[in-house]
Amino acid sequence: MTKHVVIVGGGYTGTCAAIQLSRQARQPLDITVIEQRASVGQGLAYSATDPDHRLNAPDMVHFVTPEDQDALRRWFEDQGGPAFDAAADSGGDVLFIRRRDFGRFLREQFDAYQADNPSGSTITHLQATAKDLEKADGDFLLGLDQAETLNADLVIVATSNERPAIPAPLRPVADHPALLGDPWGRAALGAIPKKAAILLVGTALTAADVIVSCLREGHSGPITALSRRGLQSTRRAITPGTYAVPFWSRITADTSIFVEKHGPQRRVLELLRSLRRDIRAAEANGLPWQAPFDDLRDSVWEIWPALPLDEKRRFMRHLRIWYDIHRYRLPPQLERPLDDAVASGQLRYAAAHLESACAAGEAIAVTYRHGPSIQTETFDTVINCTGPDPRPDRTDNPFLRALVARSLARPSPIGIGLDVDDDSTLVTPSGNKDPRLRAFGPLTLGQFGDPQGTPFILRHICRTMPQIVNLLEQR
Ligand SMILES: Cc1cc2nc3c(=O)[nH]c(=O)nc-3n(C[C@H](O)[C@H](O)[C@H](O)COP(=O)(O)OP(=O)(O)OC[C@H]3O[C@@H](n4cnc5c(N)ncnc54)[C@H](O)[C@@H]3O)c2cc1C
Incomplete structure (x- = not known):
């Protein structure tokens, strides 16, 4: 059969x-x-x-x-x-x-x-x-x-x-019409009033997509993108030849590039030190950090399964956020509109810890903390850009x-x-x-x-x- x-x-x-x-x-x-x-x-x-x-x-x-x-x-x-x-x-x-x-x-x-x-x-x-x-x-x-x-x-x-899950501090306003829980709905983005003050929770690729869409639709109000560290997606460094070696061969070799170079490493700190050394050496030769970083990224299939569980957990706790921001890079077409919006003051990236949120009529009042300073600001629209x-x-x-x-x-x-x-x-x-x-x-x-x-x-x-x-x- x-x-x-x-x-x-x-x-x-x-x-x-x-x-x-x-x-x-x-x-x-x-x-x-x-x-x-x-x-x-x-x-x-x-x-x-x-x-x-x-x-x-x-x-x-x-x-x-x-x-x-x-x-x-x-x-x-x-x-x-x-x-x-x-x-x-x-x-x-x-x-x-x-x-x-x-x-x-x-x-x-x-x-x-x-x-x-x-x-x-x-x-x-x-x-x-x-x-x-x-x-x-x-x-x-x-x-x-x-x-x-x-x-x-x-x-x-x-x-x-x-x-995306609604972050805990936003849950009290989960049903508020000013909260956009799912950032991938184009119709919902299109309905945002052009002068609205927008808060994006999240500062990486999803936030970049949302910002560029809003700007293209003629949004003129202020946009704040907030995350714990305020890290923005990194940029690519493409020169002719960057993709000369077929990608598939980089991730299907018997031994990965990074392990070939450094041998098996079972501690994340060791991996981090090797990467930093590689980046310093690359930069001394006029090469961008992306090249050694990509050697690590394209070796994760071999490195990660071999790490002890407590090292994996250590990575998730301390390094994942840094890894992700370097690993997931902006499509080059998004760089200019984002840079222009920052330069004009319309867009600001904030490093702060979201504390709480509550309805303020048709808007949402959001309280966030940066170090010892606690601030409450009201936004016409809050968009959850925390990713899947x-x-x-x-x-x-x-x-x-x-x-x-x-x-x-x-x-x-x-x-x-x-x-x-x-x-x-x-x-x-x-x-x-x-x-x-x-x-x-x-x-x-x-x-x-x-x-x-x-x-x-x-x-x-x-x-x-x-x-x-x-x-x-x-x-
Ligand atoms: C916004 C975004 C942009 C990305 N951009 C890139 C990129 O440019 N390049 C890249 O390489 N990777 C990108 N990625 C990574 C992406 O995860 C992978 O490339 C790939 O799309 C994952 O595909 P998938 O089929 O595993 O998952 P998904 O795309 O999530 O597809 C899963 C599918 O399963 C269906 N489904 C779920 N549950 C059920 C159910 N119970 N019954 C029936 N159907 C169900 C869903 O409807 C969905 O269509 C991106 C990820 C996101 C979120």
Whole structure:
């Protein structure tokens, strides 16, 4: 009988999992992607409708099969190249494509594999919300929001980015009309009065997207972006040749660049010291900090799983915020509008601790603390830009809740995403594993350290897929 694989979530991760399965299977499979959105491929990141929301890395690191890393560039040229999107080219011979266009590209890739794939598999997008998962007679039984249930031989969890959680100090105003809890709704941003005083909670990439959208829509009121340290997203340093070495080879070598250079290091302080030394050496040679930092980033797949748990926790407590701000960089197109807004005084970044918030008529009064000084300010609109919530114990995603409630999964030991082993198999609360239940993408950050960017996600999918194929053949 044809084996049935169900993939829950049809963003980048689910799309790539379906494509890789259909490429690598040696016999036809039934592959169902359960995706609650109308279209596969978009997910949270690439369903952006705003033309200023761009990929935060160049075209050549966004692909769905390592065998064809130029596909997005070709697709862009086929659309008309600069006539289609003149601003995509930011110099340095790399493109920063609009996220919505990458979502379209992914959907078209999915459609192409649906029409024809090497194993002759059937690929179906079922528009539904997965709500439950049970084991029944050796099969999996998936509960959906529709009356239907589905049987599956193997399930892949690719639900990934959860909506941002409302920070505790803002919870008393969670239902206030002046609080925008979800920053990715373009309609809601468009409805903000142009002169409104805006507070953004969060100062990194999501905040940058929101600021640039507001400015383009003619916002003239003051904008404050606040976070504990007030750190802004860092900038890229692209020169011709920056991307000369194919990215894929950097993250699929036998030994990673950083480990090759420094040997295995098991303490975050040691790693930090090595990185600082590398940065000093690079700068002495006139090279930017980004080059040695990227050597570390592209080695996380080897370094992170080898760290002892208390070192991982130490990193999460003290360094993650610094790592993230250097790792997730602005698309170059956003630099100018942000700089101009700071220079004109319309935009200010504040380092402060959010204390509390309460309704002040149609506005919200926010109290924040900077050192010993406590201040209360009133804002017409407050936007939550804290980014996707990675904690499965707080999620309202019914499928993730069911996985945990039915003891099929547990949160990762560092509290982010779900616990998986090195083969992406979910680990249950008692430490057991069923190799027919896997997870890919940002949900596996606790185990792999950096499965956020598209090539890192794909690396794990490609690495694990031969095992999944073998397993299906044995059943
Ligand atoms: C705003 C933003 C911008 C980003 N930009 C980039 C970038 O430029 N480059 C890059 O490499 N990475 C970027 N990332 C990282 C991003 O997480 C990954 O690139 C990738 O998009 C993750 O895809 P995913 O499919 O795992 O997750 P998601 O995009 O979150 O997709 C998960 C999908 O699962 C569906 N789903 C969830 N639960 C259920 C359920 N119970 N039933 C049915 N369907 C369900 C959701 O509807 C969603 O479509 C960005 C992330 C964000 C949040």
